Amino acid sequence: GAGVSQSPSNKVTEKGKDVELRCDPISGHTALYWYRQSLGQGLEFLIYFQGNSAPDKSGLPSDRFSAERTGGSVSTLTIQRTQQEDSAVYLCASSAQAGNTEAFFGQGTRLTVV
Amino acid sequence: KQEVTQIPAALSVPEGENLVLNCSFTDSAIYNLQWFRQDPGKGLTSLLLIQSSQREQTSGRLNASLDKSSGRSTLYIAASQPGDSATYLCAGQGISGTYKYIFGTGTRLKVLA
Numbered sequence: 001g002a003g004v005s006q007s008p009s010n011k012v013t014e015k016g017k018d019v020e021l022r023c024d025p026i027s028g029h030t031a032l033y034w035y036r037q038s039l040g041q042g043l044e045f046l047i048y049f050q051g052n053s054a055p056d057k058s059g060l061p062s063d064r065f066s067a068e069r070t071g072g073s074v075s076t077l078t079i080q081r082t083q084q085e086d087s088a089v090y091l092c093a094s095s096a097q098a099g100n101t102e103a104f105f106g107q108g109t110r111l112t113v114v
Numbered sequence: 115k116q117e118v119t120q121i122p123a124a125l126s127v128p129e130g131e132n133l134v135l136n137c138s139f140t141d142s143a144i145y146n147l148q149w150f151r152q153d154p155g156k157g158l159t160s161l162l163l164i165q166s167s168q169r170e171q172t173s174g175r176l177n178a179s180l181d182k183s184s185g186r187s188t189l190y191i192a193a194s195q196p197g198d199s200a201t202y203l204c205a206g207q208g209i210s211g212t213y214k215y216i217f218g219t220g221t222r223l224k225v226l227a
Contacts, residue, residue, distance in 0.1 A: 031213065033214065033215065035215075042217055042219050043205075055212075056212050093158075099207065099213050100145050100146050100165050103148060103205075103215065104160055105150070105158040105159075107156060108156075
């Protein structure tokens with residue numbers, strides 16, 4: 001595709017349910033990043049992939065959060081047993097390689113936990 | 115802990131003014147620095163990337179500079195227009211030896227017609 005694609009664009013879920021957020025990076029981009037932006041807050045780093053491996057997952061807030069990337073392309077961020085504090089916009093970005101190349105962001109998934 | 119700070123936090127200017135947005139970071143060991151804009155309810159749009167060997171980048175009315183030794187980057191917007199109204203974010207990559215981007219707190223810009 002022409003840009004980074006994220007789905008769904010909006011997700012409302014009940015507290016305690018699991019959710020999956022999907023990111024489709026720009027074709028050929030090897031690096032992929034997940035960020036979270038809470039209302040009125042800055043961007044919080046979650047995890048970074050190089051190919052299928054995640055050299056840095058230091059930003060995942062708890063063990064309820066996990067992410068995977070298969071085939072060096074699509075990535076899925078999974079949040080188990082969602083809590084209200086998980087409500088935020090989840091943003092994905094990709095770049096041609098890690099380090100020194102331009103990063104491009106998707107439009108984000110707005111997650112609301114009720 | 116590495117921090118990226120942007121000043122001012124908010125700015126309101128009349129159309130046509132030239133303006134400067136500032137970004138400072140605490141660790142000069144970064145690979146590159148990228149400027150983005152974010153419109154309300156939207157994702158981030160890349161504006162300019164200054165790679166590790168560069169000190170400046172220009173695109174149209176935008177010019178960004180990077181001084182690693184002082185830990186500063188500036189984004190210069192010439193002849194501002196109402197369509198420039200957005201939040202501007204700077205992000206340093208590779209701070210603390212990792213490839214993750216560390217984002218600044220952002221500058222909310224409003225250009226008045």
